[in-house]
Amino acid sequence: MSNIQPRVKALSMSIKSSLALLASLSLSACLFGCQPEVIAVTIKPAVPVTSEVLTQVSGYEQQQQYTGTVRAANTTDIGFEQPGKIELLSVDSGDSVKRHQVLARLDTRVLQAMERELQAALAQNQIDIDLAKRTVSRSNQLKNSQYIAEQQFDELQSRVDKLLANQRQQTANLQRIQLQLEKSVLTAPFDGVVAQKFANLGEVVNQGNAIFTLIGQNQPTAYIGVPSQVSSKLSVGQTLPLTVGEQHFAGVLAGISGELNPISRTVELRITLPQDATVYNGELAYLTSASWTATPGFWVPIGALTDGIRGRWNILALVQPTPAATETELEQTQPQPQLQPNVATTPTNHWLIERRDVHILYSHNDKAYITGAITAGEQIVTAGQHKLVSGQAVTPSRIKG
Known part of the structure; x- marks a missing residue:
């Protein structure tokens, strides 16, 4: 009996020590759990952009x-007025010519033979006319002496008239041949340059065929x-x-x-x-x-425009962000660990991207004249729009205006 009491006393002391240690650990865990959770904050870096300040004008001059x-x-295709074989070509493409200068000539041997034939016929005709006139003159004297009948005298006079008519006909034929000879020579109608040549030496051409294209120099x-x-x-x-x-x-x-x-x-x-x-x-x-x-609007670089929806055009305007909301204290009566997402913040000295619809009224070289949801004094992005989205934080790296 005396041996049992000391063992019970030792066991009781051991249990009390264990309970005290357990209470201490529980209190430490409770105090640690009541501490507020640290929220991870990530600040997204602002992208530098090139911007320009909008200046409104009263209208635009359209070029x-x-x-x-x-x-x-004078630009003329020239050729012969009659058919024939080309005997001479005195100029070629690119040559400068003067008015009345000979450019080409046809073979005229047949026409020259016809000319000589007509000249001989006219000479023979003149001889016949002279003889007929002398005969009429003598017959007229005989007629006055009544040694010749009126009918015979009229026939002699008629022969003279026929010979004279034949002479006029032969003369007209000779003039026609001479005109053909003249038109067998192609001359420049004005000062100019031969642009093209369409025929070659020895070629037979038809009436009206173009031989040269002549361009006037005046x-x-x-x-x-x-x-x-x-x-x-x-x-x-x-x-x-x-x-x-x-x-x-x-x-x-x-x-x-x-x-x-x-x-x-x-x-x-x-x-x-x-x-x-x-x-x-x-x-x-x-x-x-x-x-x-006279339509008020703005001149902007062509590069400042970007495609919008439904065929519209957009520009990216820079707007200042609204003031940040006041932070609230996190109070939890029974703290429970929770996973919180990263929170993005925008410094107040940065700008935000905002997409605006515009209308293009006119463009010239690298500028466009626009109207739309924009006002004077606003800043717009002029380059690198494909890298930006609405609401993105940016920093103007250069302002022109």
């Missing part, structure tokens, strides 16, 4: 360019089609700016066509260039016309 061609005042002219509403504001004699290649000229409006082209629906203008203009036939000529449209 329209119309295209035409330069043609010499008064080059531009022919340009413009809309009727543009031509109605112009007047003959007005000076217009023209561009041919790299050259700029002050052309004079020489004429306005009275009809509308059924294909291009334009009115043709005839504009003369300076006499000393160095241009080529067929070169493109450009006429620049300016008109003012």
Whole structure:
């Protein structure tokens, strides 16, 4: 009995020590669980962008360019007025010629033979006329002496008339042959340059076949089609700016066509260039016309525009973010660990991207004139829009305005 009591006392002391340790551990766990949870905060870096400040203007000047061609005042396909075999070609493509200069000639041996034949016939005819006239003169004396009948005298006079008529006919035939000989020689109708040659030496050509294309060197002219509403504001004699290649000229409006082209629906203008203009036939000529449209709007770089939905155009505007909400204390009577998502914050000195719908009224070179959901003084992104989305934080790296 005396041995049992000490064992019971030792066991009781061991249990009390264990309970005290357990209570201490439970209190420590409770105090640790009541501490507030640390929330992970991630700040997304703001993207630097190039921006521009919008400046509103009252309207825009619209530059329209119309295209035409330069043609010499005289551009002609020339050829012989009669068929024949080409005997001479004295010029070729690219040669400069003067008025009345011989360009080509046909073989005229047949015509020359016909000319000689007619000349001989006329000589014979003149002999017959002279004889008939002398006969009539003698017969007239005999008639007065009544040694010849009236009928015989009339027949002699009629023979003279027939010979004279035949002479006129032969003379006309000779003139025709001489004219054919003259037209067997092709000459330049004006000063110019041979643009093309269509025939070769020894070739037989038909009447009217083109042998050369001749381009005059005086008064080059531009022919340009413009809309009727543009031509109605112009007047003959007005000076217009023209561009041919790299050259700029002050052309004079020489004429306005009275009809509308059924294909291009334009009115043709005839504009003369300076006499000393160095241009080529067929070169493109450009006429620049300016008109003012009084519609308030903004000029922006073409690169500032981006595609929108339903065929619309958008720009990306920069807006300042609203003030951040006041932080609230986290209070939990019975703290329970929970997984919280990362919270993105935007510093107040940064800007946010906002997409705006705009309308393009006119574009010229690298600029566009727009209207829409924008106001003067706002900033817009001018480059790198494909990397940005609405609501994204950005920092303007350069402001132009």
